[in-house]
Amino acid sequence: MKFEYLQNRDFTEEFIINASRSSGAGGQNVNKVNTKVELRFNISDSKLLTDAEKETIANKLKNRINNDGFFILSCQEERSQLKNKEIVINRFYELLNKALIPRKKRKPTKISKAVKEKRFQNKKNQSEKKNLRKKMID
Numbered sequence: 001m002k003f004e005y006l007q008n009r010d011f012t013e014e015f016i017i018n019a020s021r022s023s024g025a026g027g028q029n030v031n032k033v034n035t036k037v038e039l040r041f042n043i044s045d046s047k048l049l050t051d052a053e054k055e056t057i058a059n060k061l062k063n064r065i066n067n068d069g070f071f072i073l074s075c076q077e078e079r080s081q082l083k084n085k086e087i088v089i090n091r092f093y094e095l096l097n098k099a100l101i102p103r104k105k106r107k108p109t110k111i112s113k114a115v116k117e118k119r120f121q122n123k124k125n126q127s128e129k130k131n132l133r134k135k136m137i138d
Contacts, residue, residue, distance in 0.1 A: 009048045011092070013123045016040040017085065022076040037084040038077035041090055053100060060099040 022036035043054050043065065058065065065071050071093070075088040 011041065011046070011048060012089075014041060014046055014048065015089075015092075016042075017071075017088075019081055022084075033077055033081070035081045035084060036074060037081060037088050038072065039088045040072040040137055041071045041092065042069055057096065059097060064095075079101050 016039070018038045018040070019034040020038065021034055025071055026053045041136050043049070046054065049057070057071075061071060064073070072094075073088050073091055075084040075091070077087060
Protein backbone atom coordinates (compact mmCIF):
# COMPACT_ATOMS: atom_id res chain seq x y z
CA MET A 1 0.00 0.00 0.00
CA LYS A 2 1.11 3.51 -0.68
CA PHE A 3 0.95 6.06 2.13
CA GLU A 4 1.63 9.40 0.50
CA TYR A 5 1.32 11.63 3.54
CA LEU A 6 3.57 9.51 5.74
CA GLN A 7 6.38 9.63 3.13
CA ASN A 8 7.48 6.06 3.89
CA ARG A 9 8.29 6.76 7.54
CA ASP A 10 8.87 3.69 9.68
CA PHE A 11 7.08 3.91 13.02
CA THR A 12 7.84 0.33 14.12
CA GLU A 13 10.40 1.46 16.71
CA GLU A 14 7.77 3.70 18.33
CA PHE A 15 5.12 0.96 18.58
CA ILE A 16 4.35 -0.83 21.81
CA ILE A 17 2.89 -4.20 20.81
CA ASN A 18 1.26 -6.52 23.34
CA ALA A 19 -0.20 -9.96 22.74
CA SER A 20 -2.96 -11.51 24.83
CA ARG A 21 -5.45 -14.33 24.65
CA SER A 22 -8.10 -13.80 22.04
CA SER A 23 -11.81 -14.38 22.49
CA GLY A 24 -14.06 -16.15 20.02
CA ALA A 25 -13.53 -19.15 17.77
CA GLY A 26 -10.37 -21.20 17.82
CA GLY A 27 -11.08 -24.15 20.12
CA GLN A 28 -8.26 -25.21 22.41
CA ASN A 29 -5.92 -22.87 20.57
CA VAL A 30 -7.70 -19.86 22.16
CA ASN A 31 -6.92 -21.10 25.65
CA LYS A 32 -3.22 -21.69 25.00
CA VAL A 33 -1.91 -19.10 22.55
CA ASN A 34 -1.75 -15.31 22.75
CA THR A 35 -3.11 -14.34 19.33
CA LYS A 36 -4.84 -11.02 20.05
CA VAL A 37 -2.49 -8.14 19.20
CA GLU A 38 -2.77 -4.65 20.66
CA LEU A 39 -0.75 -1.79 19.19
CA ARG A 40 -0.10 1.32 21.26
CA PHE A 41 1.42 4.46 19.82
CA ASN A 42 2.14 7.63 21.78
CA ILE A 43 1.43 10.47 19.38
CA SER A 44 2.90 13.26 21.49
CA ASP A 45 6.23 11.41 21.98
CA SER A 46 6.67 10.53 18.30
CA LYS A 47 9.90 11.76 16.74
CA LEU A 48 8.77 11.11 13.17
CA LEU A 49 5.71 13.39 13.21
CA THR A 50 5.77 17.17 13.04
CA ASP A 51 3.83 19.23 15.59
CA ALA A 52 1.18 20.10 13.00
CA GLU A 53 0.74 16.42 12.10
CA LYS A 54 0.47 15.47 15.77
CA GLU A 55 -2.24 18.07 16.29
CA THR A 56 -4.16 16.96 13.18
CA ILE A 57 -4.01 13.31 14.20
CA ALA A 58 -5.04 14.13 17.76
CA ASN A 59 -8.09 16.03 16.48
CA LYS A 60 -9.21 13.56 13.82
CA LEU A 61 -8.58 10.37 15.79
CA LYS A 62 -9.55 11.63 19.25
CA ASN A 63 -12.02 8.75 19.76
CA ARG A 64 -9.19 6.23 19.50
CA ILE A 65 -6.80 8.05 21.85
CA ASN A 66 -6.97 7.36 25.57
CA ASN A 67 -6.34 9.79 28.45
CA ASP A 68 -2.63 8.93 28.51
CA GLY A 69 -2.24 10.05 24.89
CA PHE A 70 -1.89 6.57 23.40
CA PHE A 71 -3.45 5.73 20.05
CA ILE A 72 -4.67 2.15 20.54
CA LEU A 73 -5.57 -0.45 17.91
CA SER A 74 -6.21 -4.14 18.42
CA CYS A 75 -6.86 -7.13 16.19
CA GLN A 76 -8.01 -10.68 16.94
CA GLU A 77 -9.41 -11.62 13.54
CA GLU A 78 -6.94 -14.38 12.71
CA ARG A 79 -5.73 -17.39 14.66
CA SER A 80 -2.13 -16.40 14.07
CA GLN A 81 -0.41 -13.71 16.13
CA LEU A 82 1.79 -12.79 13.17
CA LYS A 83 -1.17 -12.22 10.85
CA ASN A 84 -2.95 -10.14 13.50
CA LYS A 85 0.20 -8.09 13.95
CA GLU A 86 0.40 -7.41 10.19
CA ILE A 87 -3.28 -6.44 10.09
CA VAL A 88 -3.01 -4.05 13.03
CA ILE A 89 0.12 -2.38 11.61
CA ASN A 90 -1.54 -1.92 8.20
CA ARG A 91 -4.62 -0.51 9.91
CA PHE A 92 -2.40 1.92 11.83
CA TYR A 93 -0.79 3.26 8.65
CA GLU A 94 -4.17 3.49 6.88
CA LEU A 95 -5.76 5.46 9.71
CA LEU A 96 -2.78 7.79 10.08
CA ASN A 97 -2.64 8.42 6.34
CA LYS A 98 -6.39 9.05 6.19
CA ALA A 99 -6.15 11.49 9.10
CA LEU A 100 -3.35 13.44 7.43
CA ILE A 101 -5.16 13.93 4.11
CA PRO A 102 -6.08 17.62 3.99
CA ARG A 103 -9.75 18.44 3.67
CA LYS A 104 -10.79 20.07 0.43
CA LYS A 105 -12.26 23.52 0.77
CA ARG A 106 -15.81 23.86 -0.43
CA LYS A 107 -16.30 26.12 -3.40
CA PRO A 108 -19.66 27.85 -3.12
CA THR A 109 -21.62 27.59 -6.35
CA LYS A 110 -24.00 30.15 -7.80
CA ILE A 111 -27.41 29.13 -9.09
CA SER A 112 -27.74 30.04 -12.76
CA LYS A 113 -30.49 32.31 -14.08
CA ALA A 114 -31.89 29.51 -16.26
CA VAL A 115 -32.35 27.24 -13.22
CA LYS A 116 -34.02 30.03 -11.24
CA GLU A 117 -36.33 30.81 -14.18
CA LYS A 118 -37.26 27.14 -14.62
CA ARG A 119 -38.09 26.82 -10.89
CA PHE A 120 -40.20 29.98 -11.02
CA GLN A 121 -42.05 28.69 -14.11
CA ASN A 122 -42.77 25.34 -12.42
CA LYS A 123 -44.16 27.14 -9.37
CA LYS A 124 -46.33 29.31 -11.60
CA ASN A 125 -47.67 26.26 -13.48
CA GLN A 126 -48.43 24.45 -10.22
CA SER A 127 -50.24 27.49 -8.85
CA GLU A 128 -52.29 27.86 -11.99
CA LYS A 129 -53.24 24.18 -11.90
CA LYS A 130 -54.48 24.48 -8.31
CA ASN A 131 -56.39 27.69 -9.04
CA LEU A 132 -58.28 25.93 -11.84
CA ARG A 133 -59.41 23.25 -9.37
CA LYS A 134 -61.10 25.78 -7.07
CA LYS A 135 -64.83 26.14 -7.40
CA MET A 136 -65.93 29.52 -8.58
CA ILE A 137 -68.11 31.12 -5.96
CA ASP A 138 -70.42 33.74 -7.37
